Amino acid sequence: MNFAEQDKCKRPGDAEARVENGQNAGLPPYEDVLARIWAFALRLSNDEGEAARLVEQAYQRELNDSNASQTSTILLRLYKAIHSAWEHARREGKAPARDTGPKWQPSIAAKGSSLHSKIIAAVGCLPDAERVVILLSAVEGLGNDEIAVILGITLSVVSDRLIRAIRIIGEHAANWQNDRSL
Numbered sequence: 502m503n504f505a506e507q508d509k510c511k512r513p514g515d516a517e518a519r520v521e522n523g524q525n526a527g528l529p530p531y532e533d534v535l536a537r538i539w540a541f542a543l544r545l546s547n548d549e550g551e552a553a554r555l556v557e558q559a560y561q562r563e564l565n566d567s568n569a570s571q572t573s574t575i576l577l578r579l580y581k582a583i584h585s586a587w588e589h590a591r592r593e594g595k596a597p598a599r600d601t602g603p604k605w606q607p608s609i610a611a612k613g614s615s616l617h618s619k620i621i622a623a624v625g626c627l628p629d630a631e632r633v634v635i636l637l638s639a640v641e642g643l644g645n646d647e648i649a650v651i652l653g654i655t656l657s658v659v660s661d662r663l664i665r666a667i668r669i670i671g672e673h674a675a676n677w678q679n680d681r682s683l
Contacts, residue, residue, distance in 0.1 A: 537641070538579045544636050545587050547625075558586040580641070581651045584633065591629075616677075623673040624666075631666035634659055 538559060542552035559582035563575065624635060637648045645659045652659070 534576050542583050555583045555586050559583045619677055623670045627666055627669055631662045634662040635666040
């Protein structure tokens with residue numbers, strides 16, 4: 502059973518009716534949603550097993566949530582579910598220890614691009630709060646208001662974390678420039 506069939510089983514006619522009425526016309530196909538949330542889960546956890554667990558929990562939560570807010574897209578709800586499950590696992594000490602060497606490689610990465618590799622490494626070294634915000638903003642392309650909803654924080658906290666993340670990455674970049682001049 503594919504995801505569309507699962508959705509029909511849980512909410513008969515709801516998804517089709519919204520699409521036919523022009524609502525959620527911009528919603529990506531389920532395969533695209535799955536690919537995006539899988540990539541986000543892998544970027545958060547940096548562990549394939551943990552990422553699979555997070556995605557499974559997020560989909561299970563979404564399928565079981567009959568009161569899901571219709572004001573946000575399924576994608577935002579899944580991001581939020583993944584982040585919540587990841588935070589819970591970290592608090593409970595159940596999440597694998599995170600190393601700073603990312604196992605994920607964004608599709609925009611050019612093979613052998615040392616600058617690109619350095620930027621990925623710098624993002625991987627960010628404190629978790631800043632890393633999550635920069636991933637949602639720069640990689641996932643979400644707006645600050647969407648990030649605030651996903652993380653359950655205010656817009657000003659999102660802005661502060663983005664500024665800190667950019668500042669830290671900038672400090673890394675300054676060190677790269679200094680290393681070149683030697």
